[in-house]
Amino acid sequence: MTSSTRPSTRSWRVTASKVPEVTIWFWLIKILCTTVGESFADWVNVGLGLGLGITTMIFTAVLAVVLGVQLRLQRYVPVVYWLTVVVLSVAGTLYTDILTDRLAVPLVLSTAVFAVALAAVFGVWFARERTLSIHSIFTLPRELFYWLAVLVTFALGTAAGDWTLALTGWGPGISVLLPVTLIAAVIVGWRFGVNAVLSFWLAYILTRPLGANLGDWFASPTAQHGLGLGYGVTSVIFLAAIAAAVVYLTRTRADVIELNDEVTQPKPRRAVSVVATVGYYAVVILAAGALLQWASAQPHGSAGAEEEGGPPVAAASLAPGEAGTTFPAADLAQFRTITQDTLAKVTAADQSGARTRIADLETLWDHDQDRLQSMNPKTWSVLDHEIDAALKAVRSGNPSVDDEKQTLTKLLASLR
Template identity: 40%
Template sequence: MKGNLSYSEQTELVQRSSWELLSKVPEVTIFFWIIKVLCTTVGETFADFLNLNLGFGLMNTTIIIGVAFFIVLYLQFRVNKYVPGIYWLTVVLISVFGTLVTDNMTDNMGIRLEVSTIIFSVLLGLTFLFWYLSEKTLSIHSIYSKKREVFYWLTILFTFALGTAVGDLYSEQLGFGYLKTGLTVIVIIACIFLLWKMKLNGILAFWIAYILTRPLGASLGDYLSQPKANGGLGLGTTVTSVIFIVAILAIIMYLAVSKIDITAKNETVVKNGNKKNVLVQTIVVLCMFLVLGVGSYIWRSNQIASQSDSSQTTIAGQLSDFINIENDILKSINSNEFSTAKKIADDLEHQWDTQEPRLRAIDGNTWTEIDGTIDVVLASVRSSNPDANKCKSALTNSLSVINSANK
């Protein structure tokens, strides 16, 4: 699927001088999509690795990745042509940074995923709008100027942030799970591919697929890295990140040598006569996604609500299992049995995520507060070099909050 034109569009080839033909992005080949999914997966697992395994915490991880991202983005703007290593490193870092932006909004700022989804949808839509009004095209094969490149990377950032919000909303908050969410996204992408074959506008199809590969990669990363008790394969964030980073490097080296993803020295331009058709297609597709997305959200929310006691207005009395689990972790820490503590922490995360849809539906504010303390517990216990005092402090604080909410 290429992000340029559909079969129905009449085109003309515009020859440009050599300096104009140095596109800053790669040709959309099968390798483009493979690396895109791999980068997305790394964005999910590497952020968790820094945040939880190394114990940096969400804010410090965001700062570190943010600095690295802007340095590499500066290099990307400095080069005057597509350089595989720099371009894909930028994509990897922007995927991690976009993930962390959404995570910070959810965990540190208490913004609900529904709100984050709306915010990033609007920002993405406005970026597309201003990009088109300014440049009269959204094709990635037209990234020949700094202005277009700014629009391009803003779009990429918002697609990752939006994909994170949507993926977390459906896989975690609504309880669909990693595997079901991933399979659902695959089916939707397959439908978009078929529609593209049936003359859906190529640029529209490209950006839809680009957005959808974010929750696909995130679901794949979570499925591979999460413990088996959580519905994953139990590879862990470290192993999963290493596997995918090695795969990304191997493909980048191949592309750098083969140069098969260098864009052709022609730009395809859409004639004005097709604008109405593209606009109609865009409106229809957006309406379809809106109906399906909102419809499934309402259906699942009602299903969760029906499983809960309608008279229940607090989560008091429903947190005893989590108190017991955290006390078990504390006992292991006091005995310096950190490996045991980490295993129990996996169980804590699984149980908490499993109960999220029901508990959050009853009292979202209290759930968010407890979720924040549990995140700190998981980060401290799972650190590569766990500090007993930090673990005890995190557990004491979390137990205090949970006990208070359970009364």
């Protein structure tokens, strides 16, 4: 799939572009980058214990440096270009996580906000430059619009993907099928004449949830039908694959159109009308919406039922000290510290601080799930239920201090 807009003559001269030719290599590395964006962000945030806030600041600074280098270049350089994409992927993931975990913005709202933001970027870009083609990126303003659009697509793809998972309750593996199907629909439309630029950007957005779901599938515990590799190993695997592909492209220049190379006009494709395009994608959207509606009506398990407003499921309680005889003391100490900090902020009427702090509990608990759950599934399930209850109380749109204190105090008692 390509988004290039070509002149009507038989051949033309190509100005040095700042982006690669859209080949199979482009899409392969793009999917790998989006996978790293999901797994590497979680690994640095949780695995290294830096926390969401510090991790976001670090990658924002790294993004500024890498993007500055990219903008100073005069043409496409594979290493710098794809490093920029990787860092943008991580940053876009973290910005969405900040909205969700720290500011408690509902995923449906953040998805809508990013969709509007992307439409605004495209609108201003087209109004100024009269093209959105990836093959027109050879001036600084166009490149700035391009990278801004890429960042917003990563954030939008993250929010939309997470919202879909929350809505459907799908686990790793099966969740990959929806973006794959939608990308296939985009390819079919393109093959039958749907505008190439539109097709390119739709596919570009959809590769974000595809890559993120792949990352979750590789990293998630086997108990959740994942491959159980963990986010650190998953990041290393996909970063190595990206590095190998970039080395190949650097050596072969397979995705570079040389300056002043003469390029032969491809055979023109029959274009479909705007009405036909709108009708086609209306059918695709309606079909996807019907599928999501059906999936959301299916039972998702106890935690999912509570999050979707279903009736709470009763859970057993732990005897005093039971968790301490099951799980490592160091792990429980970390969970208690975060819970105590959250309770202190609730008591001090610092609701924003409480939401921020309890997000650390969620990420740490999820990170350790595979290891702790294998030690004692029953005890883990009880604690998981109590942590979910605390998260729900603190993140409520209309929080009750009494409910927050009650759930946090109960959780503290179970963590001893």
